[in-house]
Amino acid sequence: MRIKMRIRRFNPETDSSPWWGEYWVDVEATDRVLDALHQVKWYQDGTLTLRRSCAHGICGSDAMVINGRNALACKVLMQDVGDVCQVEALRSMPLIKDLVVDMEPFFAKYRAVLPYLINEELPAAGERRQSQEARARFDDTTKCILCAACTTSCPSFWANEDYIGPAAIVQAHRFIFDDRDTAADLRLRALNDVDGVWRCRTVFNCVQACPREIDVTRAIGEVKLALMNGGD
Amino acid sequence: MTVTTGRAARVKTRYGAPNHEGRIWLFMRLSGLVMFVTVVFHLLYMHMVVRVENITFENIDARWSGPAGLFWRLFDASLLFIGMAHGMNGVRFSINDYVHNRFLNLMLTGIVYGIGGLLILAGSLAIIFGVGGLGRLIGMG
Amino acid sequence: MAALVESIYKGITYRGAEGQWAWILHRASGLGIALFLYMHIVSIFVAAIGPGPYAWVHATLYTSPPAKVLEVFLLFGVLYHAANGMRIIIIDFFPTLGKYQRTIVRIELVLVAVVLVPAAIITLHSLF
């Protein structure tokens, strides 16, 4: 299969603004977009820059906009992209080079929700007990790989980058609904902000973008309801 | 520590300032629920049953008069207050999304609320005094 | 303001889910209705002043042919905003229903169409 790759290129050292580069690649139908990008990088233009590691949708390195939609390049097969595969860096993140964006603001927001279990009390011996139901309560949000596909697909985030974004809320959800954690109100307080959960307008782009098939909007909704019931 | 581009440094990382955004959120839903009944009824009743052509001065006057008139005045007042509160806040959402300059943001919000206040006042006066009522009061019309 | 332009650009070049378009329409319709409401209040205020001024308002703003066309937009705007608003409210209070949101958007559009089509015919009838 011969497919045209349109890649949005930007080299901070030589370009004043991004431009579209076009490349032809020979791929198999079951190759990933990542394989196609590698073909370009390895055999045509070594300056093409992207992040990747695991190549099977688990490390969260290679989220990008593929044919107008956020996805992991290693999880989209060439047979599903059509004749032209158009690739660009995640939106609304500071662009570093080609497909690489600055993730630091994203992680700063992640850190803002205190993404770690807080519970000073330890059992005398062995593990804390947790029922299967309690464990299932937050299972969905433990799947997050911090790829930023959701946050950068959110129209509310495009409009205002101060929005903490779905990924951080997903991470907060993972702890708020873990019955072993004792600091739910700290996290809820952080999210009870104009730029917290309330900036979410239930747009659902995040759900579509999430490569881990997390029901992101549901998680956000549950946090909103928790805030309502918590009575602030 | 990675890259320290100008933008990264500017990003908001402290969240959790006390604010009423949650209550506003609830208000938007509750007012929506109420208006789902009242506004849709008002719309379909006025446009399909009464027909816009017939909503003349006399028609409004008739609707707002008599014992049933009190009900209609209250009904219309609810439309006015809830609709304006909900609508103004909706406009504020948009301003907050797109206008990041704090000063400009404050200005625009102020204008929207100012105009909104005036309109609510105007609408209330109309409902209280009835059609033509204001004119009679100030000796016009 | 740059944010507005940028986010509109991102909106139209992103192949978002149904929710994205539903939201854009919701915002546009909400702002549209708000604008109409402003005008509507002014017109009632005019009526409060007296029948004379109101007659003019009634003729130009409400019953002239262009106004009839705009009225259909208003009907659509309110019906859509109300229906979509209900969808948002329902999903907000029952987040588990979110997984059916694409279906709900479709149902909602059908409902709007079912009410809007006859309403539009009735409204525009006088023009022909």
Add this chain to the structure above:
Amino acid sequence: MIHTHKFETVVVGAGGAGLMAALYAGQGSDTAVLTKLYPTRSHTGTAQGGIGAALGNLEEDRAEWHTFDTIKGSDYLADQDAVDIMCQEAIDVIYELEHMGLPFDRTPDGKIAQRPFGGHTSNFGEKPVRRACHAADRTGHMILQTLYQQCIARAVRFFDEFHLLDLLLSADGQACGVVAYEIDSGDLHVFHAKALIFATGGFGRLWEITSNAHSLTGDGPAIALHKGIPLEDMEFFQFHPTGIYKMGILITEGVRGEGGILRNRDGERFMERYAPNLKDLASRDVVSRAIYLEIRNNKGIDGGRYVHLDATHLGRNVVETKLADSAEFCKTYLGIDPALEPMPVQPTAHYAMGGIPTNVDGEVQRNAQGAIVPGFYAAGEVACVSVHGANRLGTNSLVDLVVFGKRAGKVAATYCQQNDWAELPAETWEPAQAMLDTMLRHAGNYNVADLRAEMQSLMMDHVGVFRTEEGIQIALTRVRELQECAQDITVMDKGKRFNTDILEAIELRNLLDLAEITAASALARQESRGAHSREDYKARDDENWLAHTYASKMDGQISLDYAPVTITNHHPKERTY
């Protein structure tokens, strides 16, 4: 621009081992972590099946049994004292992970859930035991996330996207720092340290079909090798039996743990022939060889190089809840629903048993006699303690990471408190800078990707599941030629910022160095043991080869030395499953 930093402990690598080490080192010393990937991108996140510990939550289990299984699995090459420590300490470390917030699956009474896994038995090999603690099939992901979360809670200092280029040893052979390349700016950073902990993970990218990430290029061991530190047991590299055909993506052993069955083209459950007792749950080297033999005997599916892993009888519920990730890989990459159709699998290069030699405290050894390099530690897949010997049991790597990561971190912190700063050598960043400059300037005849592809297929064909003297010799000769070619390459990207092109070239050189050491170690070992299976020496030879290989390279010459295996309770027996 050159930046300098001073931290008492510097950890290189932020996978499970690096983060665990950082948490403990950080408690007693000023600690920084550098990693070429964002920490949460580390390969630990891909581990699916579970982490083994004799908690005995569902049935009786004992650390001694775990020890026995590990030693047997290792084909008696593991150091038994080290295995003992690992299996004993595993239990407490699992509880510790739970206390840190790791969301383990639960038993009906709320304890950590456990499931059976290849090679894990009760009562010294009697019958399969449920020992693998798991969080769905995302155990590694949860370990990585949990440890990173704890690092955030304790404000550990991270240098994300810093690529290790050089190791600094003081004049008297003490570890005293590293040189790293800041990927975003292209600047060099010199880290002056009292203690160094290497946790850079594996190097599966030596092979064509691998479950390992693109970034697993063995930079850590290669750099150690360049500084005269030997690498231990490099001939032992595990091929996991069930990688997705052609792609190598791992289908967890958990599938077989839950009851999945391997079948050849006749639909036969062929493992019954190779391991009558444990069948599909026999140890990995055994199952991988069985698959290769089936394929060789023309029993591969459709005459191809794969067999089927059948989970259709487990029911949709098990497939979608307990094996969710594996099921998703199949759907995404093959369009196959494992609840309805069998999965095409083939052995895939998976895990390095060998690596930088350390003792049980993570202290790096300078030679086969066990002399240490003061201030230098290694933990995780990059290290060889050795607890996995010739073949690692499933779930034991995660145990290794946390147990020895913790030990290395603790010991390093104490070392920092008891020792002064060693002086940096006269040259720190200069060699690294010179290498970068030469690479950028040189217009060569070869392409990195071509060389890498050739090396990978050479290794696959000749230093893979089965090996012969002739084959290894071919590989070794060609790898040496490729090393030459790798000096004559063109780096297309000449820029400073985010130049991943030059990094791939550096990684290739590291891989080639490890390929050479691996092949040389494999060539010398004239027996079959665990993952090292020689067709010209089919039997295990305890008489001559019950020993660890220490391979080092000085002035272009590889020299091999051997150290005895520590044996305490379990004397080598024939291994049957």
